[in-house]
Amino acid sequence: MTGLPATPRYDLVVVGGGIVGLATAYAATRNGLSVAVVEREQRLANHQTGNNSNVVHSGLYYAPGGYKARLAVAGCAETIAFCREHDLPHQVCGKLVVATEPQELPRLDELARRGDANGVENHRLDENGIRTYEPDVRGLAALWVPSTGITDYRLIAEKLGELVEKNGGEIHLGRTVTGFARRPADVVVRTTRGDLLGARVVVCGGLRSDELARLAGTDPGVRIVPFRGEYSGFSERAASLVRGLIYPVPDPAFPFLGVHATRGIDGTVHAGPNAVLAMAREGYDWRTVKPAELLGTLTYPGTLKVARTHWRYGIGEVRRSLSTRAMVRQIQRMLPEVTAADLHPAGAGVRAQAVKADGTLVDDFLFLDQAGPDGAGRPGSILHVLNAPSPAATAALPIGREILDRLGAA
Ligand SMILES: Cc1cc2nc3c(=O)[nH]c(=O)nc-3n(C[C@H](O)[C@H](O)[C@H](O)COP(=O)(O)OP(=O)(O)OC[C@H]3O[C@@H](n4cnc5c(N)ncnc54)[C@H](O)[C@@H]3O)c2cc1C
Numbered sequence: 001m002t003g004l005p006a007t008p009r010y011d012l013v014v015v016g017g018g019i020v021g022l023a024t025a026y027a028a029t030r031n032g033l034s035v036a037v038v039e040r041e042q043r044l045a046n047h048q049t050g051n052n053s054n055v056v057h058s059g060l061y062y063a064p065g066g067y068k069a070r071l072a073v074a075g076c077a078e079t080i081a082f083c084r085e086h087d088l089p090h091q092v093c094g095k096l097v098v099a100t101e102p103q104e105l106p107r108l109d110e111l112a113r114r115g116d117a118n119g120v121e122n123h124r125l126d127e128n129g130i131r132t133y134e135p136d137v138r139g140l141a142a143l144w145v146p147s148t149g150i151t152d153y154r155l156i157a158e159k160l161g162e163l164v165e166k167n168g169g170e171i172h173l174g175r176t177v178t179g180f181a182r183r184p185a186d187v188v189v190r191t192t193r194g195d196l197l198g199a200r201v202v203v204c205g206g207l208r209s210d211e212l213a214r215l216a217g218t219d220p221g222v223r224i225v226p227f228r229g230e231y232s233g234f235s236e237r238a239a240s241l242v243r244g245l246i247y248p249v250p251d252p253a254f255p256f257l258g259v260h261a262t263r264g265i266d267g268t269v270h271a272g273p274n275a276v277l278a279m280a281r282e283g284y285d286w287r288t289v290k291p292a293e294l295l296g297t298l299t300y301p302g303t304l305k306v307a308r309t310h311w312r313y314g315i316g317e318v319r320r321s322l323s324t325r326a327m328v329r330q331i332q333r334m335l336p337e338v339t340a341a342d343l344h345p346a347g348a349g350v351r352a353q354a355v356k357a358d359g360t361l362v363d364d365f366l367f368l369d370q371a372g373p374d375g376a377g378r379p380g381s382i383l384h385v386l387n388a389p390s391p392a393a394t395a396a397l398p399i400g401r402e403i404l405d406r407l408g409a410a
Contacts, residue, residue: 010034010170012407013189013198015177015212017041018049019153020388021204022160023400029167031404036196037164038189040176045157047282048206049393051349053262053273055245056080056090056149057391060097061257064117067365068391071402073118075395076147082397083151086159089265095148095245096130098139100333104249105141111249112143121146136241137334148245150265153393172196177205180216182372185379200372200407201382207281207352213384218370220386222354222362223300226281227256229273230321232331233346234261238338239269246334253310255353255363255389259320259330270346271331271338276321277303277314284348286321305359354387362387365399367406377408 012028014021017039028035041047059073083090099108108124115122123144125133130142161171172193179190180201189196205212213220234242248258254275261271277297280290297303307314320326328340354362366387372380383406385399392399 007195007197009197010036011199013196013201016204017044018206019157019393019396022157023396024202024403025164026160027400027404029164029169035169037171038175039173042174044161045154049157050154057394058120058145058147059118060115060120060145069118071395071398072391074398078397088155090151092149093244094146096142097247098142098334099249100139107249152265184373199379204385209386216382222356224352225355226278227275227351227353228278228348230348231270231272231346232343234269235342238342242269255361274317274320276317278350301357302355302359351389
């Protein structure tokens with residue numbers, strides 16, 4: 001007999017302490033499973049979950065029948081109920097989606113159709129109708145969506161972490177997952193601070209999800225291309241022009257919602273995010289460059305195809321990143337009285353966008369089952385969450401249950 005301590009074993013090991021990993025762990029502990037969450041940062045929610053627009057999306061935009069449509073609609077109501085139950089900041093303030101050009105009107109109609117198909121209440125407004133909600137917004141027409149809200153996803157994630165621990169789960173911070181070894185009855189999760197065993201494993205690695213899939217010995221079929229979204233804060237004068245959430249009609253070629261103005265839960269107003277290629281996976285500004293990661297992004301055939309198809313849009317986004325004047329012109333389409341002098345830099349988030357080798361920007365949430373010896377969801381399985389962009393923060397609670405269902409562990 002050696003005196004070595006046994007490797008700890010859990011029903012479920014969750015990689016990644018963002019809101020998707022934590023919601024999965026929360027659902028699992030509520031079902032009585034033993035759970036460990038492994039997060040490489042020293043705190044939870046340090047990446048996408050802690051650096052986003054903090055909007056509780058209604059489910060308006062998403063193609064009917066997809067995961068996004070189903071899980072965002074459920075998630076919108078559940079997020080608000082969770083905030084109420086745990087006394088977390090939130091407000092159901094509604095939002096306007098504003099068409100400023102005639103060619104956007106058919107797209108606004110299509111959004112209304114999608115909203116109807118997804119069961120999301122929405123009301124068409126003319127110019128005067130817009131002014132009753134947002135007196136300083138100019139537009140040809142708009143949709144008013146009453147169920148949209150605002151919150152603070154970092155606080156929600158931290159509360160989920162607290163509940164996981166209260167239910168007997170463990171949170172391991174400052175511990176990077178470096179590999180996986182699949183065995184007949186479980187998976188060895190290798191980390192910088194020793195191994196853990198999971199009967200099943202769920203990987204919610206956000207900006208690193210494709211890398212983690214490759215570490216587990218599977219081809220994810222996509223690469224994560226990091227798109228930074230920068231925010232501009234409004235001066236007090238400009239903030240007084242915004243009551244709630246003001247969105248443009250999104251460009252259907254992209255899974256991004258466009259530069260919007262949002263009054264946050266703390267009362268401050270921001271506009272953003274734009275979408276520029278980040279020079280590193282966690283590239284929160286132009287100075288953060290990781291040459292090997294950048295080279296990997298730039299030589300990936302999917303990135304090259306995206307660049308070839310959307311170069312004009314890309315140049316516009318870079319211009320808006322480097323020039324306040326270019327950014328303000330975008331905002332002035334909806335809020336003509338905002339000037340460049342009203343804007344100041346206000347942080348950024350980096351989107352983990354899965355891109356296929358043919359240049360397709362994956363739109364819906366994407367899961368990949370790496371089946372155990374007895375099939376998907378059985379002991380020895382790893383489930384990879386490969387694409388969980390917006391509205392995955394809104395949809396996290398139902399996504400967590402969806403994942404448990406897929407693991408056969410519900
Ligand atoms: C600019 C921006 C605006 C957005 N706005 C909204 C919005 O208003 N509403 C909305 O619903 N959604 C929004 N989103 C999307 C939302 O933020 C994400 O969908 C959600 O946060 C994804 O959560 P996640 O847990 O998958 O990823 P993350 O929060 O990125 O978590 C992944 C975690 O995995 C960890 N990790 C990575 N590699 C390892 C490893 N090897 N070992 C251990 N841990 C590892 C990371 O450190 C990280 O903490 C926005 C996103 C961005 C970027």
